[in-house]
Amino acid sequence: MKDREVIERVENYLREKFLDRGDAHDYWHMMRVYKLAREICMAEEGDLQIVSLAALLHDVADHKFLEPGDTEEGKLAEVLDELEILGETRERIEEIILNLSYKGGTNRYEFDHLEGKIVRDADRLDSIGAIGVGRAFAYGGSRDRPMHDPLDKPKEFKDLQEYKKNNGSTINHFYEKLLKLRDGFYTETARKRAVRRHEFMEEFLREFLLEWEGKA
Numbered sequence: 629m630k631d632r633e634v635i636e637r638v639e640n641y642l643r644e645k646f647l648d649r650g651d652a653h654d655y656w657h658m659m660r661v662y663k664l665a666r667e668i669c670m671a672e673e674g675d676l677q678i679v680s681l682a683a684l685l686h687d688v689a690d691h692k693f694l695e696p697g698d699t700e701e702g703k704l705a706e707v708l709d710e711l712e713i714l715g716e717t718r719e720r721i722e723e724i725i726l727n728l729s730y731k732g733g734t735n736r737y738e739f740d741h742l743e744g745k746i747v748r749d750a751d752r753l754d755s756i757g758a759i760g761v762g763r764a765f766a767y768g769g770s771r772d773r774p775m776h777d778p779l780d781k782p783k784e785f786k787d788l789q790e791y792k793k794n795n796g797s798t799i800n801h802f803y804e805k806l807l808k809l810r811d812g813f814y815t816e817t818a819r820k821r822a823v824r825r826h827e828f829m830e831e832f833l834r835e836f837l838l839e840w841e842g843k844a
């Protein structure tokens with residue numbers, strides 16, 4: 629089957645399953661990460677098919693959305709079987725997807741190949757900037773988190789369990805995660821974009837906190 633046909637099949641699958649989600653990990657997040665990953669890949673000269681498929685499918689088995697009893701490995705294998713993605717391509721995609729997630733800063737896995745680096749960079753870029761602000765509040769709302777609570781200070785998480793239990797405010801999430809991402813990009817192409825997005829978030833927070841205090 630041609631590369632383009634596989635991509636189209638995956639896009640159709642994602643549109644069917646993830647279009648109506650309000651938690652910021654929807655079909656459109658997957659498509660933005662796919663577009664960003666392709667842009668970075670063309671500048672950095674990676675394998676475009678591996679990058680495209682891993683980017684499109686990177687959140688289908690995320691720990692945040694599993695049913696009780698499911699594992700990330702099991703869920704991902706199920707999706708790849710359904711989409712008939714097999715062989716060497718599949719192995720590489722699985723390795724990228726299962727090691728991508730930030731997991732509250734507790735994921736220490738480092739990619740030693742360009743394709744993994746590109747997909748992680750693309751996913752992290754979509755967490756910051758104006759899109760990042762929108763996604764943070766959408767996700768916080770979906771989990772019943774307050775926008776802001778000045779009495780609750782940002783935290784450090786020592787493991788994934790602690791991160792999962794956290795129910796702090798969305799504003800804290802900027803300090804706990806989003807503002808820390810700028811210095812962790814692998815590729816030069818993503819790093820340049822991250823600087824602009826980071827500055828936008830800082831500007832947003834300044835304004836938000838001024839308005840919160842009735843000063844603007």
Ligand SMILES: [Fe+2]
Pocket residue numbers: 657661686687751
């Ligand atoms: Fe993602």
